[in-house]
Amino acid sequence: MELIRSLFGQCLPCLPDMSSSSVSINGNKYKILRLLGEGGFSYVYLVSKGTNSQFALKKIRCPFGGNDEAFKNALKEIRNYHRFATAKTPFIIQSIDESVIDEPDGSKTIYIILPYFEQSLQDVINANVLNNHSMPEPDVLRVFIGVCRGLQAMHKYKVYGRNVEDEEDDLLLPGSDEEEEEATTEMSELKPFAHRDLKPANVMLSAEGLPVLVDLGSCSKARVSVKNRQQALSLTDYAQEHCTLPYRAPELLDVATNAEITEKTDVWSLGCVLYACCFGFSPFEKLELDQGASLNLAISQGRYIIPSTHQYSEGIIDLIEKCLQLESSIRPTVDELLEQALEIQRQ
Structure with a gap:
């Protein structure tokens, strides 16, 4: 269910x-x-x-x-x-x-x-937890690389010509969009989108084993300049409704006035998904389960623990740590993460 x-x-x-x-x-x-x-x-x-x-x-x-x-x-x-x-x-x-x-x-x-997909990534993770198994690193990398490729298409989305549908304010934030330059049919304009609710349950596995991003109802324009308190409250409410807490980026917990929200929210969630593939839960759920920590507080402080014993390479752990940077501008792009993951896969 x-x-x-x-x-x-x-x-x-x-x-x-x-x-x-x-x-x-x-x-x-x-x-x-x-x-x-x-x-x-x-x-x-x-x-x-x-x-x-x-x-x-x-x-x-x-x-x-x-x-x-x-x-x-x-x-x-x-x-x-x-x-x-x-x-x-x-x-x-x-x-x-x-x-x-x-x-x-x-x-x-x-x-x-x-x-119709018969299995989600969450199903696989749940089965591993129940059976005390760990996902093999090659499988973790395969899923991570596929999710990166899906996010790439969202984060690098371009509008060709004047597309009214793509000019709509999908975040429903009053006054959040400024006048935009006219585009011509000869020009393309980068208009990044973010999934906003990336989690293992929203990654389905195809019959061929490919990870497929689903639940596009939360997907919206990635870059939002929060100019006043009304917009900050509106985006906070939006995140509470559409972005699952254990995978939600800290900048969406209590959106600040003058904040710049970008596609890096997905990068944080991606780090949580990678951690869950390795250790069975999001990093902040695991801290809550193991130590009784407050989920909101742990996320806002970026506080999590890498288990002392595990089977994964330093490269995988490095990917997790790079994604889970409190300051969004420090997080790598999906392109950079994909390049690093492919290099680990080649080793």
Whole structure:
């Protein structure tokens, strides 16, 4: 159930009832096999098309139509699927189809067809903890490198020409965007995005073993200049709702006025994910479990412990320590981390 909750996020109340055994989306008929789980008030079903193809169907019912945040957030999630499809990377999930249905009572129902994954990175980590196993270093590196490649596509996203959809203020921070220069069809503009909720449950493993970043509902413009207290409070509230605490960067715990928030929040989360692959929990969860430390305090102080005995190379530990720098500007870029990880892999 945690897998589905983490994968598909939260929406306003919708009904679990799928009274028919199939649903038609844009002329394609999908047979409903079973309820996979629920996330908040949304429901996810395993469906099939034909004999062998299985997919995940996300159903979101928005009882207040197009004027509430649930509907806007669902459209934002769909935009992100389309946005990163242009990167043509296997390391970020892509939607297969979607449909928005206007119901007679004025509400809306949104259907999204997504690839179905049988296993998440969190599942693998949980199994290792239960069986007192450790993930082999080659597997840790393979996952880390794949996640880096997915984040690369987000952090280096470019807009070509004047794309109205990409100019929207996805963080919903009042007054957070300044006037931007006009782009022409001959020019591209770097507009980094950040995942904002990177954690093992949001890394699925494909049939080929590739890590795939999912849950793009939290993904938003990476660089935000916080100019006043209202924006700081708004972004703090956003982080509390969308960014899972054990993997949340310290600058998002209590956002300061005049803060510069960047894609380096993902780098912190990436370090936590790498630590969890090695030691079973995020570094701050482990400190809480072992010493009863306050999670918020440990994160804000960057306080964690590398176990004294482990099987991992100095290179892996160095990657963790570089990611978990309290000062975001000191953290390396994903490009730099990827280069270092590939060098360790070659050794």
